[in-house]
Structure formats: structure tokens, C-alpha cells
Amino acid sequence: MTAIDTEEVLALLREAGADLCEIFWRGEPVIEADEMVAAFRRIDGPANAGLKRALAGLYPAIGWLEDELGGTEAEDAETAAMAERGEYWICDAIDGAVQFLRAIPNWSMSLTLMREGVPAFTAIFDAVHDEMFHASWGKGAFRNGERIRVNGRSAHYQGMFATCQPPFAGRDPRAVRQAGAALSAMLPDVVAVRNLSAASLQLAYVACGRIDGFWEFGDDGFNCIGGTLLVREAGGLATQVDGKPYQLGSPHIAAASPGTHASMLLRLQEALEA
Numbered sequence: 001m002t003a004i005d006t007e008e009v010l011a012l013l014r015e016a017g018a019d020l021c022e023i024f025w026r027g028e029p030v031i032e033a034d035e036m037v038a039a040f041r042r043i044d045g046p047a048n049a050g051l052k053r054a055l056a057g058l059y060p061a062i063g064w065l066e067d068e069l070g071g072t073e074a075e076d077a078e079t080a081a082m083a084e085r086g087e088y089w090i091c092d093a094i095d096g097a098v099q100f101l102r103a104i105p106n107w108s109m110s111l112t113l114m115r116e117g118v119p120a121f122t123a124i125f126d127a128v129h130d131e132m133f134h135a136s137w138g139k140g141a142f143r144n145g146e147r148i149r150v151n152g153r154s155a156h157y158q159g160m161f162a163t164c165q166p167p168f169a170g171r172d173p174r175a176v177r178q179a180g181a182a183l184s185a186m187l188p189d190v191v192a193v194r195n196l197s198a199a200s201l202q203l204a205y206v207a208c209g210r211i212d213g214f215w216e217f218g219d220d221g222f223n224c225i226g227g228t229l230l231v232r233e234a235g236g237l238a239t240q241v242d243g244k245p246y247q248l249g250s251p252h253i254a255a256a257s258p259g260t261h262a263s264m265l266l267r268l269q270e271a272l273e274a
Helices: 006-026 033-058 077-084 097-101 173-189 199-207 221-233 258-273
Strands: 063-068 071-074 087-095 108-115 118-126 131-136 141-143 160-163 192-194 213-217 237-239 252-256
Touching (some): 006 033, 006 118, 108 221, 131 199, 160 173, 160 199, 173 213, 173 258, 199 221, 213 258, 221 252, 237 258
Parallel strands (some): 160 192
Antiparallel strands (some): 087 108, 118 131, 131 141
């Protein structure tokens, strides 16, 4: 197991975030799909590559798992071998790329260290608002260095919740049906359901008590796996909607404080039959 210097890693993320903010504030909304894909590759690619180089220099024994527009695969044989040994980084330099490219300041950066299939460390950085969320296994969850906790709501009724869809949601018709059914099931019980920002950042909002819970249907592991650690270290629960453990490749996620999570799952499970 490789020991990492948390502050060193957070500093790298802050530096990369400053560069992305400079690009973001100079940019104009990109509205055509083809242009958005090209712009995403032009901006996200170098940001990911820079973080990869820096982390490889500091921690050469830790692998790196690439995510190319929603496809998860080891980049090469060496990276695959490192991942087999149980340690690799998952990075999404721009979670909420659509917002970024449309000049909407609701995107985040996420970096997670995986060990033997589970997140051991994560950092979720809202560079626009200078909010750094991070957590390490067994050491708690923090926002800008201050410990955070999920809120004390005991059930989902009259709560405020958030949801979103993974990239290219339309490719998974079952997840689309379930997302619609879940919203229909939850709306009569709650004050509001919103899509506030990137998936990773919405999980951070659950962890610090700003919202009462978050759910999503469809595979979005690269954006959600780190947030599950943040929620758990903040005293909450993050599982699949059916209650099974959440992991890379899971088809859905539900995260909240323990009491809210229990009643929320009962309602969301109605959508699993959709």
C-alpha cells in the first residue's frame, strides 16, 4: 500500500483547477454537439494528462485508469498491471463538462485513489467557488479543512433532494425509464428535487448536509465512486438503490443520512420495476 501526502495531492488539484478556471471564465458557451465534443477533448485531455504526469512522478507505483467519454478501460499493459495489484487513480478533471462548455459555473473536479476495488481517498474540488471536499478511509470527511457531516434528517419526507443523469444517458433505455419512475415516485413526498451540479459535487453536498439525499440511475462510477467515500466518512450511506454495495459499474446509486437513506430506498425501489 502506497502512503500518499494528502495536502500535496490537494495542492495539485488546486493548481489544475486554477488553470481550468482561467479557461472557463474566458470561454463562450459552446452549443453544437460536435463542437462540444471537440472542445471537451481539447480542454479535459491536457488537464487529465497534467494530473497524471504529476501524480506518476510522486507515486510511480500507483496506476491510472482512463475514462474516455464514458468508457472505462486500462490505458495500457503497465497501467493494467498496476491496477491488478490493487492501486490506481480515477480522475475526472471536468465532471459536469456540459455545464463547463455552456459557461455555467456548476462543474467540479474529482480524483479518487482506489485500493482493491474500493475508494481509499477522494478529493472533489469546486474550483469556481474554491470549495475542496476530501476524505480518506477511516479519517473523516472535510470541506476546506473543516470536518463535515451529513444532516440529521430521519426520513425523506419533506426533504430536498438532487438527481442527475450519467453521460449519454439515452444509450441506456432502462435507466431512462427508471429515472422517470423515480422522479414520479419521490416528488409527492418531498419539498423539491433539483439537478444542482455535477454528480460528484452533489454527493459532496449530501456529505456536508446541504441536501438531504442524491440518487441517479445509470452507470456513472467515475463520477460517483469518490463521492460515496465522502458520504460514508461524513456519517451517511451510499449504496445501490436495491441496497447492495455501490462499486464501479453499479447501475444506480442512492446516498443520504442513515434514516433518510432507509425511507428513500423504499420509495426509489418502486422505480426498479420500470
